[in-house]
Amino acid sequence: MDVAADELDQPRRWYGTNLVGVPTRVLASATFNTNPVPLAIAGTRESHNGLFALLERSQDLSEAQDMFVHYLSIAFGLRKPDADELRGMGASEQRRWHSSWRKLLQGWGMDANGLAGAVLKGWAESRFGLVPNFHKAPLGRFPSPAWVNYLQEKTSSRHNNNNIHQQFDLLFEFCQWALRHGHLAGSAPPAKHLHLWRGSNPCDEQVIAGRLQNRRCTVRLNNLVSFSLSAEDASCFGDWVFEVQVPICKVLVFPGLLPGQVLQGEQEVLALGGDYEVMARYA
Structure with a gap:
């Protein structure tokens, strides 16, 4: 019950x-x-x-x-x-x-x-x-x-x-x-993942396995989240930076996909969330 x-x-x-x-x-x-x-x-x-x-x-x-x-x-x-x-x-x-x-x-x-x-x-x-x-x-x-x-x-x-x-x-x-069709920055089609980063501040409540201090951990991200193409860009959004392998099948928007100004960050990738195994470092 x-x-x-x-x-x-x-x-x-x-x-x-x-x-x-x-x-x-x-x-x-x-x-x-x-x-x-x-x-x-x-x-x-x-x-x-x-x-x-x-x-x-x-x-x-x-x-x-x-x-x-x-x-x-x-x-x-x-x-x-x-x-x-x-x-x-x-x-x-x-x-x-x-x-x-x-x-x-x-x-x-x-x-x-x-x-x-x-x-x-x-x-x-x-x-x-x-x-x-x-x-x-x-x-x-x-x-x-x-x-x-x-x-x-x-x-x-x-x-x-x-x-x-x-x-x-x-x-x-x-x-x-x-x-x-390999249209991400003119590259060849990625295999299954994009190598991305995410900056975050309220991190302890996101961790569901492991510890931030041990670098390798599993975090629970929101159902739709923004990632960055570089660690430097991600560090602008939080004291902790997560290095993440994001499945291409979960990506909604990547830089250059759409004409004109769409997202504020020029290097921003919008993708579905869930539980991700990450490498964490303090920015």
């Missing part, structure tokens, strides 16, 4: 299914992160096979970017209406134009614990079954004020409309396509 009750109020134990066909507890585990398999969000490529057929004919990443942005602009009505069109719309229709993959990523870059960050964490929760463990405050046992705030923000109509989850489904699949 006590064990069952204990599991009910631990949100990370809620999910058993997702849209990628890998059990959530496996997907979140350090074992999966060490030995990953490719992931695909069910129905996304099948529903937009025209886009991916075009991408296969692209000559380089720049051409693929143009195809991707143009396709989403048409599919989700992301072109901003001109003044005459706006005058013919009601207030609720005008607000719809604010919900786009680019604006949410820019919002994440400004504050991962803001409204945009909540919607993105909600997307990762919905598609991969990964429950967040932090949003403004630790998301521990449910219910709690921190959980109520997160649930309100992730469903806020300010960002959570215009099929925003479907937009990020396509972004994830586009990123996976680009990585498989």
Whole structure:
């Protein structure tokens, strides 16, 4: 009885299914992160096979970017209406134009614990079954004020409309396509992992096995997290720096994937979290 009750109020134990066909507890585990398999969000490529057929004919990443942005602009009505069109719309229709993959990523870059960050964490929760463990405050046992705030923000109509989850489904699949085709900084396709770093301050509560002082340990990261391409960049974000092997199948955005300013950090990689074996050092 006590064990069952204990599991009910631990949100990370809620999910058993997702849209990628890998059990959530496996997907979140350090074992999966060490030995990953490719992931695909069910129905996304099948529903937009025209886009991916075009991408296969692209000559380089720049051409693929143009195809991707143009396709989403048409599919989700992301072109901003001109003044005459706006005058013919009601207030609720005008607000719809604010919900786009680019604006949410820019919002994440400004504050991962803001409204945009909540919607993105909600997307990762919905598609991969990964429950967040932090949003403004630790998301521990449910219910709690921190959980109520997160649930309100992730469903806020300010960002959570215009099929925003479907937009990020396509972004994830586009990123996976680009990585498989070797478009990360013009490199050859990585085998299974990207060698990345993450700076962090509140570290003790993240450690679930081992000790920071022994360098090798296992940490539990949020369901969606930012990494850096270098230890020097990561050290700007915390006193401790984690050296991590991140599966390419968990990457949502990498530098150069998208045109224009997207994330604040030029060397920032956005990827799914979970339990990671890391090498830790004090910056």
